[in-house]
Structure formats: C-alpha cells, structure tokens
Amino acid sequence: MLKQGPARRVTVCVGEDLQHRGEPLYLAVLNFLFYRGVSGATVTKGIAGFGADHKLRTNRILRLAENLPVRIEFVEEAGKVEALLPKLCELVGPGVIDIQETTVVKPPMGEAAPEPPRAAIEGRAKLMRIYIGEDDRWHGKPLYEAITESLRANDLAGATVYRGIHGYGAHRRYHKEKPLAMSRDLPIMLAVVDEERKIRDYLPVLEDLVQEGLVVLSDVDVIRYTHRVHTEGA
Secondary structure, X not given: OOOOEEEEEEEEEEEOOOEEOOEEHHHHHHHHHHHOOOOOEEEEEXXXXXXXXXXXXXXXXXXXOOOOEEEEEXXXXXXXXXXXXXXXXXXXXXXXXXXXXXXXXXXXXXXOOOOOOOOOOOEXXXXXXXXXXXXXXXXXXXXXXXXXXXXXXXXXXXXXXXXXXXXXXXXXXXXXXXXXXXXXXXXXXEEEEXXXXXXXXXXXXXXXXXXXXXXXXXXXXXXXXXXXXXXXXX
C-alpha cells in the first residue's frame, strides 16, 4: 500500500487507436498495473495533440479516426516502479513514459471502513409504488435510473424496478411490448419498502423528479429484512 513520503509519479502516453493483443493498448496497460498491485491509476483522454509523427489530431466531430492521446497516470514507491518498468516499456512500445519524483502527503485510505449495520425493519412499514413510463427522462437519463440513484443516496432500504409488458395511463394510450420496436414507452414500476418516516421524508425529492406519473403508498408488515454482513477476509 502506498505510504506517506517520497514516491514516483509515472505518466504513460499512448495513442487511443493503438492495440495490444486485440484490445486498446491503454486498457492493456491499466490491466497490467491493476494485477501488479499498483495502488491506483487514472486514464484521461486528450482532445487534441500531436506526437513524433508531428501530425495534429483533434476530436472534431466530422473526423472519425483521430488516434487522440490517452494518458495513464499512477503514483507508487520507487522500488515498485523500478520493478514494473521493463514490462511497462515493452507494453507501451511507441508510446512515452515519463517519471517524476513526488511526495505523497496523504496516502489513499484503502478499503472503506464497514458501515454500521442498518437497524432492522420490523413490523409495520410502508410500501411505495412509483409508476412512470420507460421513455421518461430526467436531465437526459432514464427517469427510473435517476429515481433509483436518488433512493440509494437518501438511504432507503432498497428498490426494485419492474418493466411492464402491457398497460395504459392517464392519456389512455395502450402500451404493448413489440419485438424489434426501438421506442415502446412501456410502463415502469418501482417498489420501495421502508419505515414510514423515511418514505415521507423522501417524498419531496420524488416530487421534483416525477413530473407525470403515479405514486401510491400502502401499509405492509415486514416479516424478514436482512442483508449480507461483509467480514474481513470473506
């Protein structure tokens, strides 16, 4: 694990179109670093640049094959970098490897500490059902994905998304699953079970997300609610 103190920052620059055994070269480099236990690596893609051939490359829309520069950067202790270099040079081929001395002020924290166990849901609870259309969007993404992400961010116990195969809504339009159809706007239902307080606290968030749809609440009895507890070494 990377520790506080002297280290080396390694930057690998290759072309986006370069291949290694049938996969992009930058992915081959990333996989090599991952499986050799490097603490972390970041891949970024340039929007313009030129290399040894002195040919200018950009990401202009009408040009389809630009071989833009891709940069893989990681920080490791000096001994590990030296051990990686021979294979890394072989992988990179015509690319560029740059090494700079650096200092790690704050090392990465490793695995996050386990979350405290969530209080079990027992007895009476609320079931919330959210009915929307498959084509509904929120800021460009499918609405059901946005709702699921917001439920998780607000620490709701869990959610399940169901896709309907038949249905109609307030507009009285009949929706039916059709083979090979590109846009069907089939009905989507999300089901969420949690304590009433947490469901009620979440409703203002849901109102901002769902502009057109149906939300219903029902009383339910929770018989069993468990989740896997991760233990060290498991």
